[in-house]
Amino acid sequence: MKVSRLVAMACLSLLLAGPIWAQGKEQTEKQKETELCPHRKGWTPTADEMQRILADHAQWVRIWEDESEKKGLPPPYLGSAEGITPQGRANLCNVNWLFKIENAHLAGVNLNNANLSTAELNNFDLRYAELNNANLAFAQLNNANLMGAKLNNANLDFAKLNNADLSAAKLNNANLMGAKLNDANLDFPSLTGAKLAFADLTRALYDPESAPDPDVAGIEGLDTVRIPPGPRNRHRAASGFTAKGRPPRPRARGDV
Secondary structure (H helix, E strand, O other): OOOHHHHHHHHHHHHHHHHHHHHHHHHHHHHHHHHHHOOOEEOOHHHHHHHHHHHHHHHHHHHHHHHHHHHOOOOOOOOOOOOOOOOOOEOOOOEEEEOOOOOEEEEOOEEOOOEOOOOEOOOOOOOOOOOOOOOOOEEEEOOOOOOOOOEEEEOOOOOOOOEOOOOEEOOOOOOOOOOOOOOEEEEEEOOOEEEEEOOOOOOOOOEEEOOEEEEEEOEEOOHHHEOOOOOOHHHOOOOOOOOOOOOOOOOOOOOO
């Protein structure tokens, strides 16, 4: 066989292998996404399905609460869900929330990558819920309990979180620009990279575990922010707050 023919066959093999490899990679990525969330993006359960999901989840939460109390954890604290049967736990990842539900008990729910934009979630129990990458822009979460919830990379742009409990929540890289956080509990949340510009923190309790994005432009209510004394508030200066609750003077270019 001539060398030129061998070279031509090799080139043809590479050309054919390229699309096959790309297709295989795409299928692998889709499989990983399916394993992480079995639901397609933007799915919406029917009203009957949602009612069943909520009922099953409420029963699952009761089991979790009972097990936590056996470990000596009084309400509203919950221990690790590891060891608790996953049967009944609501998996609403990727959901497009179109429901009007009052005072729902959704502690520990999976709402990763969910679209909750403009949703009315006032008074919801979302303790230790997973809301990573969720879209909560303009959502109403007044009086919601988000203690220990995971909201990493979540979009909370102009969300209403007045009197919400965000203690020990994970808000890394979350967008809280323009959010209303009047009287909110921000006791020891993780705020690494979180954006708080133009948020309203009037009378909020502020004692983060880690510092948010340094841009504190337009934050309202800084004079009324409650910063507890003690060593735990070590991040308040890095977060853009001084002892009096005001942002420090912006550094001029060239300042050390």
